[in-house]
Amino acid sequence: MRIRKANDLKWSDVTPKALYVNRRQFLAVAPFMAAAAAEALSPDEARAQGGLPKLDAKKSPLSTTEPMTPYKSVTTYNNYYEFGIDKGDPAEYAKSLKTRPWTVTIDGAVKAGGKFAIDDLIKPYQLEERIYRHRCVEGWSIVVPWIGFPLGDLLKKVQPTEKAKFVEFTTLNDASQMPGVRRPVLNWPYTEGLRLDEAMHRLTLLTVGLYGEVLPNQNGAPLRLVVPWKYGFKSIKSIVRIRLVESQPHTAWNDSAPQEYGFYSNVNPTVDHPRWSQATERRIGDFFKRKTLMFNGYDEVASMYGGMDLKKNF
Amino acid sequence: MNSKRQRFLIKSVVFLIALSPACWLAYAAFTENLGANPIQAITWETGVWTLRFVAATLAITPLRRLTGWNWLIKCRRMLGLFAFFYGTLHFFTWSWLDQFFDWNGMVKDVLKRPYITVGFTAFVLMIPLALTSTTGWIRRLGGKRWNRLHQLIYVTAILGVIHYYWLVKADTQRPIRYGVIIGILLLARLVYTMRQKPAPARAAIVQPS
Helix, strand or coil, rough: CCCCCHHCCCCCCCHHHHHHHHHHHHHHHCHHHHHHHCCCCCCCHCCCCCCEEEECCCEECCCCCCCCCHHHHHHHCCCCHHHHCCHHHHHHHHCCCCCCCCEEEEEEECCCCCCEEHHHHHCCCCCCCEEEEEEECCCCCEEEEEEEEEEEHHHHHHHCCCCCCEEEEEEEECCCHHHHCCCCCCCCEEEEEEEHHHHHHCCCEEEEEEEEEECCHHHCCEEEECCCECHHCCCCCEEEEEEEECCCCCCCHHHHHHCCCCCCCEECCCCCCCCCCEEEEEECCCCCEECCHHHHHHHHHHHHHHCCCCCCCC | CCCHHHHHHHHHHHHHHHHHHHHHHHHHHCCCCCCCHHHHHHHHHHHHHHHHHHHHHHHHHHHHHHCHHHHHHHHHHHHHHHHHHHHHHHCCCCCCCCCCCCCHHHHHHHHCCCCHHHHHHHHHEEEEEHCCCCCHHHHHHHHHHHHHHHCHHHHHHHHHHHHHHHHCCCCHHHHHHHHHHHHHHHHHHHHHHHHHCCCHHHHHHHCCC
């Protein structure tokens, strides 16, 4: 058994002050917690939940030790408007998504791009399990054991040229599989983008699974991005194209409401959404709200934004 | 439709039907059937039921004028009070489960977040209406003044729709739908009121020279 020493502990291990200070109220409202919280399984019980093909992944030191959100919540509370705008819609309607055969096009300012069958694309890489916090712009958050590999490894392989400054991602846009795209709630196809250094950062995960299994459709199968220090809508789902580009790409939410959703969208409790505060969040399963952390607690990304006005570049 | 027994029956049925969303919500909450974010679900449900009952209340008079069913007016007070009931639940869900009675934070929110400003105003305007909903108050204020006061429901209805529209991320279809329904109900009243006005110009022309 590995005995943890004091210097093993990270800030992410610290019980949030709000929870600690309110621990007695916490107990007093326990009956409400039963109503408010979804059933919590042990991580191992939760891992066998989906009945989907299992994935072998090595553990990562970049994982948080915060309690994971129950599998049921992670897979039935989703924003995936291509399958409907209610939180339960993706779980209900995403069955129509065909995840094989699946081709990912990697093009743009690269030397070794091409069209890849997804299984060939991910074969060379060792899968890791990264337990990340995931914070939605709406003000709720979850902790998910994602399975994937660093996007940076793939990008290095396709050899970006000097022209490559940003990475643009595109989601599948197919009305026959995705009933929600018949409504122009957003401009389809859904696109997202990262600055090249953000894409190359070791935290940025090209993701193929969660909770020890392949991704369920509603979570962005078969391939999605996870960028844990940004609001969840930047973690684009069901990727069909990765393009290296020179200028900042269009992103779906920024196109939809540029004054509300910026290109960077770093989790930032000091920069409010124009219509609501971002200072606190509801961790799914918790009764009390908690303070939102700068960069969602992933302080190591701060160096990428040194000197940037994060209120302007929200 | 005039017997006391029939009136009691109708009001009881309406009462039970109007209470059922709240009963369902409480049941769903305690059997953990509200999904991963139950507090958000409760907030949303109590909000839309407030809007629905406001709309139902506004629909009574146009319906009565169309059908001649005067007994409908007996249900209007109950529907209005249920709108206030759901509005109160919605307000308490926000002030307790979302804000944990942080009065400072709530005042700041009401002043700073426009969608909360209009929502809070819509709710506050219902309070005098709920308090003066009895026949005793109609007598005390006199019919004309009472009617004037209760026209505040028009403001609540409009602010309620704006509140909903300003809080959705991108799906404006639902708030717009409520806006259209309430717009039609208010338009119906406007049209009726305009039809009731005498035409002064005609009287002048009729004067012999």
